Amino acid sequence: MPKVVLGIESSCDDTSAGVVMDGKVLANVTRAQLEHREYGGVVPELASRAHMRLITRVTEAALQEAGLGFAQVDAIACTQGPGLPGALMVGVAYAKGLALALQKPLIGVHHMEAHIHALWASAPDHSLPLPFICLLVSGGHTYLVKVEGPLHFRILGQTLDDAAGEAFDKTAKMLGLGYPGGPILDKWAEKGRTGIFSFSRARVPGYNFSFSGLKTSVLYFLEEQTRRNPQFIQENLADLCAAVREAIVDMLLDKTECALEQEGISNLALAGGVAANALLRRRAAALAERFGGQLFVPPLSLCTDNGGMIAYSGYLRMQAGFFSSLDISPEPSLAWGLLGPS
Numbered sequence: 001m002p003k004v005v006l007g008i009e010s011s012c013d014d015t016s017a018g019v020v021m022d023g024k025v026l027a028n029v030t031r032a033q034l035e036h037r038e039y040g041g042v043v044p045e046l047a048s049r050a051h052m053r054l055i056t057r058v059t060e061a062a063l064q065e066a067g068l069g070f071a072q073v074d075a076i077a078c079t080q081g082p083g084l085p086g087a088l089m090v091g092v093a094y095a096k097g098l099a100l101a102l103q104k105p106l107i108g109v110h111h112m113e114a115h116i117h118a119l120w121a122s123a124p125d126h127s128l129p130l131p132f133i134c135l136l137v138s139g140g141h142t143y144l145v146k147v148e149g150p151l152h153f154r155i156l157g158q159t160l161d162d163a164a165g166e167a168f169d170k171t172a173k174m175l176g177l178g179y180p181g182g183p184i185l186d187k188w189a190e191k192g193r194t195g196i197f198s199f200s201r202a203r204v205p206g207y208n209f210s211f212s213g214l215k216t217s218v219l220y221f222l223e224e225q226t227r228r229n230p231q232f233i234q235e236n237l238a239d240l241c242a243a244v245r246e247a248i249v250d251m252l253l254d255k256t257e258c259a260l261e262q263e264g265i266s267n268l269a270l271a272g273g274v275a276a277n278a279l280l281r282r283r284a285a286a287l288a289e290r291f292g293g294q295l296f297v298p299p300l301s302l303c304t305d306n307g308g309m310i311a312y313s314g315y316l317r318m319q320a321g322f323f324s325s326l327d328i329s330p331e332p333s334l335a336w337g338l339l340g341p342s
Helices: 034-039 044-066 085-102 111-122 164-174 181-191 212-228 232-263 278-290 307-320
Strands: 004-009 014-021 024-032 075-081 106-110 132-137 142-149 152-158 268-271
Touching (some): 004 044, 004 085, 014 044, 014 307, 024 044, 044 085, 075 085, 075 111, 075 307, 111 142, 111 268, 111 307, 142 232, 164 181, 164 212, 181 232, 212 232
Parallel strands (some): 004 075, 075 106, 132 268
Antiparallel strands (some): 004 014, 132 142, 142 152
């Protein structure tokens, strides 16, 4: 009999549900929360309220898209962490209620591991050459991971302060761009020239990252230039965006190149919302080719926070025999490997 997993995602400001049957993503429905735009960032309390308002509709829409009903679901998966406490609480409570009402097993999922699982979900035959290096970049997290199997990860490095996605969003805000700023900055950067401006690149030990210095560098530079010319940002917006993007991508891929070389691995993957960045994709593909390997990237619908990746991650855990009890709680700082082997 086919195995069907319903996945619930509510870690931040996207309310999403996905359905996977025997490893195939049948549905992936996401509703963005537009109420955060006027604040220039995610407001946790508003996110929680929006999840409560949207989660039932989104789940029913995903099942309808998959052509299935609640009775045909074999397991309920949900993001247990990491994420915003209140936002996680809504998704976990809803998933627990469904599991109890339907008498189906519950599967807690690690949000960042699910981003990596999106790679398998989108692979044509659901297989990838192992091992590979995954650069996992999102709004709240940045990791460099050696992937040895679908449930076996080794973290090589991570950000020591801000995440790459946060650096994109906050510098975009400095430049007067809308929210979410990262994708808007990327579009402007595509029109800009490189080499016109340059911002600092942090040097930190090992495979770790740091982006706080870049934000400070951009802030001080913009303050100085706008004192001299109040129209400076507007007159140079595309070139400024290109300089910010180049600095962040440089820092990400310098560490990634070192990891490929030191670990003796040729295949590379990108995952997380920042994997949609155009320059990062181009340069990562060139880097993998230089090492004689391939670049793997999920489609855009599986890069951002989504229920499809949660359902697929739950499907992999179900196949491996990993289930959760109905007394699980949201874990805003959930560590890797606590929900299964690492």
